[in-house]
Each structure stands twice: as structure tokens, then as C-alpha cells.
Amino acid sequence: MEKFITDKIQDEAIKDLGELVGIASYNGPAEPKAPFGKGPKAALDKAMELATNLGFKTHEDPDGYYGYADIGEGKETFGIVGHLDEVPAGNIDDWTVDPYKLTIKDDKLFGRGTQDDKGPTIAAIYAIKAILDKGYKFNKKIRVIFGTDEEILWRCLAEYNKKEDPIDLGIAPDAEFPLIYAEKGLQQSYLTGPGSTELNLDLENAFNAVPGKAVYNGPKQAEVLAALKKYDFAADQKDGEIEVHGKSVHAMNAPEGTNAVVRLAMALADVFPDIKVLQFLRAFGEDANATNLLGDVSDEVSGKLTFNISSLKITPEESRMQIDMRIPVKIDHDQLIKQVSDAVGKYGMKYENFDYVAPLYVPTDSELVKTLMQTYQDLTGDTESKPAISGGATFARTMHNCVAFGGMLPTTPDFMHQANENWSKADMLKAMEIFAEAIYRLCV
Numbered sequence: 197m198e199k200f201i202t203d204k205i206q207d208e209a210i211k212d213l214g215e216l217v218g219i220a221s222y223n224g225p226a227e228p229k230a231p232f233g234k235g236p237k238a239a240l241d242k243a244m245e246l247a248t249n250l251g252f253k254t255h256e257d258p259d260g261y262y263g264y265a266d267i268g269e270g271k272e273t274f275g276i277v278g279h280l281d282e283v284p285a286g287n288i289d290d291w292t293v294d295p296y297k298l299t300i301k302d303d304k305l306f307g308r309g310t311q312d313d314k315g316p317t318i319a320a321i322y323a324i325k326a327i328l329d330k331g332y333k334f335n336k337k338i339r340v341i342f343g344t345d346e347e348i349l350w351r352c353l354a355e356y357n358k359k360e361d362p363i364d365l366g367i368a369p370d371a372e373f374p375l376i377y378a379e380k381g382l383q384q385s386y387l388t389g390p391g392s393t394e395l396n397l398d399l400e401n402a403f404n405a406v407p408g409k410a411v412y413n414g415p416k417q418a419e420v421l422a423a424l425k426k427y428d429f430a431a432d433q434k435d436g437e438i439e440v441h442g443k444s445v446h447a448m449n450a451p452e453g454t455n456a457v458v459r460l461a462m463a464l465a466d467v468f469p470d471i472k473v474l475q476f477l478r479a480f481g482e483d484a485n486a487t488n489l490l491g492d493v494s495d496e497v498s499g500k501l502t503f504n505i506s507s508l509k510i511t512p513e514e515s516r517m518q519i520d521m522r523i524p525v526k527i528d529h530d531q532l533i534k535q536v537s538d539a540v541g542k543y544g545m546k547y548e549n550f551d552y553v554a555p556l557y558v559p560t561d562s563e564l565v566k567t568l569m570q571t572y573q574d575l576t577g578d579t580e581s582k583p584a585i586s587g588g589a590t591f592a593r594t595m596h597n598c599v600a601f602g603g604m605l606p607t608t609p610d611f612m613h614q615a616n617e618n619w620s621k622a623d624m625l626k627a628m629e630i631f632a633e634a635i636y637r638l639c640v
């Protein structure tokens with residue numbers, strides 16, 4: 197195999213990475229032509245400048261949502277989808293270096309965005325440059341797409357898909373090697389039903405986490421406590437409040453958590469038998485695969501449906517819950533929604549859509565996955581790591597025939613979204629070599 201990445205190439209990549217790390221690019225108030233604020237826009241402008249200097253033909257969306265850099269010619273387009281926005285530094289006292297100045301210490305590159313996702317994006321661009329430096333020509337158009345709203349709502353790529361032609365195949369270097377070829381569909385919704393004057397509840401939580409506690413300060417506390425005890429649910433009572441204890445995990449792993457809201461609701465259902473939503477929750481039970489409600493919903497590729505109920509509100513006017521479903525890639529979405537609607541209808545409740553993100557699925561016997569896996573194995577000798585499925589979400593699913601590929605090695609410590617975010621020079625070099633070889637095999 198040819199060696200594409202020289203010290204000089206990596207040093208140049210690190211210099212450009214430093215320019216991007218120097219721009220704090222977390223989400224801020226919208227401004228004209230900067231829908232996600234000054235920071236993401238400034239990082240986008242800088243990336244356009246850097247790519248232009250490397251010989252790419254760049255285009256920045258006139259409304260400031262995204263940009264891209266093209267090189268090479270061909271019928272097909274190979275996309276590399278990264279992002280330039282980042283999460284804020286958080287508590288600055290937790291950092292030993294300036295998060296917005298690239299600092300090299302112990303052969304590690306410190307700074308916000310070095311792992312997520314400025315580092316891998318720059319690594320991929322310089323992998324392309326390394327192939328060109330060797331005198332090769334591409335047989336496809338290669339397009340590096342820069343998102344600026346990955347950490348919030350992905351509005352950048354929604355806009356891209358409205359305005360631009362789809363890619364034919366591609367990678368999103370925003371996760372871990374070897375690759376993620378399947379990501380479950382993500383459906384967030386409300387279930388609503390009749391209200392009640394007997395009981396007022398307001399248990400608010402984020403959609404995407406299993407609630408780890410639920411506080412009850414309503415009537416009939418002794419009965420509620422007895423019911424919790426009957427079910428053997430951990431809870432304690434003080435100052436006129438009952439606190440039910442659960443275990444919070446990310447919604448994509450809901451079956452591994454303990455849902456305190458559902459536990460409280462099951463106990464309340466014994467004490468307030470006339471409230472429909474509570475009857476529903478008792479029937480649903482502690483089953484975050486929703487088997488009681490829907491039967492077995494699973495496929496051989498991505499496993500079981502997960503179904504997280506994260507909030508419960510009861511007012512005289514209505515009852516309302518938030519749900520987060522991670523849907524196996526081969527399950528028909530519309531049919532599943534109809535099944536949920538019918539099932540909750542039996543309790544006088546209605547299904548209401550909030551947000552849906554379609555699944556990612558590129559079969560493991562496709563040319564793309566086979567080539568990327570082979571490249572990864574050839575360059576690392578790691579034949580143990582398998583193509584992965586995930587309940588989470590990367591930009592790969594916004595594009596046609598696209599998988600998440602790198603930039604972190606399985607052995608790279610994960611500093612994404614954390615203080616002292618850093619990427620070792622050695623791991624960056626390995627990622628660049630893998631990217632270069634993969635692009636060479638797919639596009640030369």
C-alpha cells in the first residue's frame with residue numbers, strides 16, 4: 197500500500213485545524229445570513245477560505261446554512277459530511293488549556309472541536325489533498341459538505357437537501373471506526389387523552405432520557421406509598437413529597453434504565469382507578485420495548501423497538517405524555533404509527549407527531565461498506581471490530597447511501613462534548629491514512 201500521509205501533510209492539517217478551533221462556533225442568536233449565530237457562520241467562512249486555498253471549488257449557501265467544497269470530476273458524487281458547529285466549552289475551570297486555542301501537549305491536540313467534528317473534517321480534507329499531491333485524478337466528484345447545526349437540530353442539512361442534488365455515496369466522519377451502517381428511525385411524539393379534576397400532575401423531562409426520578413406532592417400519599425411498596429418500587433417520603441427513584445439512561449438504551457415516571461404512574465393507577473392515562477401506563481408497565489402495547493417489534497438487523505415515556509402531565513383539560521421511539525430499520529414507519537394510534541385509542545388517547553428522523557441502513561454486503569471495512573482492517577489489523585448499528589444519530593442518515601466512518605479509533609479515549617477535548621496526533625494520523633486509502637479505493 198502506498199503511504200499517502202506525510203509529516204508535512206499532517207502539519208498543514210493541524211495548522212488549519214488550529215484556525216478552526218480558534219473560532220468558538222457553538223449555537224447563538226440568529227442574525228442575517230447567520231441562522232445559527234456568529235460563531236458557526238465565522239467557522240463556515242473560514243472553512244470555505246481554507247478549502248479554496250487547497251484548490252477546492254467552494255460554495256457557501258447564500259442564507260448561511262451550509263457550505264461545500266468540490267474537487268474531481270465524474271458522473272457520481274462521493275460525499276464527506278462533517279460539521280463545524282460545536283457544543284460550548286462548559287465550565288472553563290475544568291479546562292487546563294484555552295478551549296479556543298489549539299494547544300499541542302504530550303503529542304495531543306487540545307481544543308473544543310478537535311474530536312467533534314472539526315478535527316475529523318480537516319483530516320478528511322487533507323486526506324484528499326494527499327492523494328492529489330501524489331498526482332492521481334479522481335473518477336468521481338468529491339464533495340466535502342460542512343454542516344453548522346449538527347449539535348442542535350440539523351437545520352443546515354435539511355436546507356442542503358432542499359437546495360442541492362443528492363450525493364451517490366459517502367461517509368460522515370463523526371463517530372467511531374470501523375463504521376455504523378444502521379441507525380434506527382427516531383420518532384418523538386405526544387400521547388394525549390382526557391384530563392382529570394382528581395389529580396394534577398406535572399412531571400416534565402427531556403424527550404431523550406429515561407426519567408431517573410419522579411416527585412409526587414398530590415393527595416392520598418399514604419395510599420400511593422403503599423402501592424409503590426406493593427410493586428417493590430424504591431421511593432421515599434419527606435416534607436409532604438414522595439420521590440420515586442429510577443435509573444436515568446439515554447432513550448436509545450431505554451430497556452437498561454428504570455423509568456421513575458412510569459413507576460409512579462403504575463402506583464397512582466391503583467389509587468386513582470378512574471384516570472384513563474394511568475390505566476394505560478399500568479398496562480404499558482416497565483417494558484421499554486413496548487411489548488405489552490405492540491407485541492414484538494424488531495428486525496434481524498437492528499434489534500428491538502425502544503419506547504421511552506419521559507413525561508406525564510395531567511390537568512383538568514387533558515393528559516399528555518412525551519414518547520421517544522427508536523424504530524428498527526426494516527419496520528414500516530407508517531404502519532407502526534397506526535399500530536400505536538390504535539393501541540392507545542383503546543384508552544381514549546390520541547397519537548400526535550412531534551419530530552421524525554428516518555433511519556439509516558446501508559447493507560453490509562454493499563460495495564461501500566465492504567470497501568470501507570476492508571480498508572480499515574488493512575490499515576489497522578483490527579479484524580475484531582464489526583460494522584455497528586446504533587440507536588443514536590449521525591449526519592450519515594441525512595444522505596443517500598452514506599455511513600458513519602471514523603474519525604475516532606475504537607481505542608481513542610472519548611472527549612466529545614467534554615472539558616479538555618483532545619485528539620492525539622498518532623490517532624489523527626491513523627484516521628488520515630484510513631480516509632486517504634478509502635477515498636483512493638473508492639474514487640481513483
Ligand SMILES: [Zn+2]
Nearest residue numbers: 312313346370
Ligand atoms: Zn459531531
